[in-house]
Amino acid sequence: MAPTLDPMVGRYVRLDIDGIPHRVYFEEAGPPDGGGIPLVCLHTAGADNRQFRHLLADPEIIRRFRVLAFDMPWHGKSTPPDGWEGGEYRLTTASYTATVRAFCGAMELDRPVVMGCSIGGRIVLNLAIGHAAEFRALIALEAADFQKPWYDTAWLHRPDVHGGEVCAALISGLIAPQSPPVNRHETLWMYMQGGPGVFKGDLYFYRVDGDLREKVKTIDTRVCPLYLLTGEYDFSCTAEDTLRTAAQIPGVEVQVMKELGHFPMSENPARFREYILPVLDKIAR
Amino acid sequence: MTPADRFARLPDLLAADTDLRRRGHWLNADCRIDIGAEPFHLTLREGGLADFARGPRLLRSVAFSLHGTDDAWRHHWQKVPAPGWHDLFAMTKRGAMSINGDLRPLLQNLQYFKDLLALPRRLPEAS
Numbered sequence: 225m226a227p228t229l230d231p232m233v234g235r236y237v238r239l240d241i242d243g244i245p246h247r248v249y250f251e252e253a254g255p256p257d258g259g260g261i262p263l264v265c266l267h268t269a270g271a272d273n274r275q276f277r278h279l280l281a282d283p284e285i286i287r288r289f290r291v292l293a294f295d296m297p298w299h300g301k302s303t304p305p306d307g308w309e310g311g312e313y314r315l316t317t318a319s320y321t322a323t324v325r326a327f328c329g330a331m332e333l334d335r336p337v338v339m340g341c342s343i344g345g346r347i348v349l350n351l352a353i354g355h356a357a358e359f360r361a362l363i364a365l366e367a368a369d370f371q372k373p374w375y376d377t378a379w380l381h382r383p384d385v386h387g388g389e390v391c392a393a394l395i396s397g398l399i400a401p402q403s404p405p406v407n408r409h410e411t412l413w414m415y416m417q418g419g420p421g422v423f424k425g426d427l428y429f430y431r432v433d434g435d436l437r438e439k440v441k442t443i444d445t446r447v448c449p450l451y452l453l454t455g456e457y458d459f460s461c462t463a464e465d466t467l468r469t470a471a472q473i474p475g476v477e478v479q480v481m482k483e484l485g486h487f488p489m490s491e492n493p494a495r496f497r498e499y500i501l502p503v504l505d506k507i508a509r
Numbered sequence: 510m511t512p513a514d515r516f517a518r519l520p521d522l523l524a525a526d527t528d529l530r531r532r533g534h535w536l537n538a539d540c541r542i543d544i545g546a547e548p549f550h551l552t553l554r555e556g557g558l559a560d561f562a563r564g565p566r567l568l569r570s571v572a573f574s575l576h577g578t579d580d581a582w583r584h585h586w587q588k589v590p591a592p593g594w595h596d597l598f599a600m601t602k603r604g605a606m607s608i609n610g611d612l613r614p615l616l617q618n619l620q621y622f623k624d625l626l627a628l629p630r631r632l633p634e635a636s
Contacts, residue, residue, distance in 0.1 A: 372602070374598050374599075374601070374602040375598060379612075379616050384613060384617070385613070385616050385617050386617070389619070389620065390616055390617075390619055392620070393619035393620035393623065394598070394619065396596075396620060396623065397595065397596025397597065397598055397599060397623065398596070400595075401589050401590060401595050402589065456592045457592045457595060459592070459593055459596065459598070459599040459602055459603075462593075463592075
């Protein structure tokens with residue numbers, strides 16, 4: 225019997241990010257004869273590209289889009305850069321922006337669409353602020369210019385608390401109660417597998433360095449269309465946070481997604497599809 | 510049934526959940542859970558309730574205490590809770606719940622405690 229294969233394939237690409245060599249893992253899927261609009265997907269803090277596996281296997285999407293999802297350095301199968309053991313990992317607005325642009329550059333993507341979730345959504349806003357002309361469209365999931373913290377990140381990396389289990393237990397509440405248990409637990413599993421201190425290091429960008437208040441007012445959606453979608457059960461980036469952000473950006477399209485939380489693409493892929501397909505249709509038109 | 514009356518059913522609910530007790534196997538902690546104005550003292554041993562005391566216990570020491578308003582618990586224990594009431598930290602963020610004391614046993618066993626405190630959802634809906 226022939227093997228049952230998912231359509232995406234995984235490879236490693238060599239990138240220089242701010243002059244430092246990296247080996248970055250990504251998966252992609254697209255039209256069988258090549259082509260397709262490049263769509264780069266950015267996972268949430270402390271997770272990896274598996275969050276997008278349903279999108280990468282969706283025939284309706286990959287017949288028109290070349291979907292690429294990479295693991296950020298330190299995440300998933302992308303190892304930290306050489307010498308990582310000598311310091312503490314901290315993602316910054318500058319390093320995250322450089323990472324996304326380095327990936328798109330190394331892959332020679334022509335004006336890709338970028339869709340990011342949570343920290344990925346926040347960096348999408350920064351791409352809209354500083355680099356809009358490089359992109360065909362930008363989609364920010366669970367994103368806002370700023371959010372009020374809801375716990376002390378010191379709990380995420382200390383020897384007397386299991387890092388993977390506490391990360392997963394904290395974020396479990398960000399998943400909507402309607403999400404199927406199988407998808408909920410797969411989403412949690414990815415959090416249980418993060419490297420020590422990595423989720424915490426990502427949140428440095430989210431909480432300390434990545435405050436985009438005031439800056440979002442400079443976004444020009446005539447240069448690059450921007451879409452904001454947030455799940456109603458996300459109490460980290462609330463619907464109100466996203467709506468407040470959208471109110472400052474003329475021309476932005478914003479939606480609050482019912483019965484979804486902070487991880488729409490992995491916690492309830494079928495429900496998320498109802499929201500993201502019309503957006504992708506508009507972009508592909 | 511008041512929220513405190515619902516919470517009073519916790520020993521039976523936990524006894525019926527062998528998987529939650531399995532996951533709490535390494536947990537030993539004393540804590541106080543306030544359902545509105547009514548305190549409950551929980552003595553947790555190896556994931557089970559060794560003691561469960563309703564009402565004030567003067568000078569009883571606990572590792573941590575968790576206080577939620579009646580309204581918070583009522584919302585939290587709906588079969589499908591509304592956004593903002595569906596998680597302990599959603600409720601602390603909105604000011605309907607507070608957690609005090611030594612949070613280490615709570616964070617070391619966070620999913621256990623979240624699931625434990627959601628058990629009254631399994632009871633019939635309050636009218």
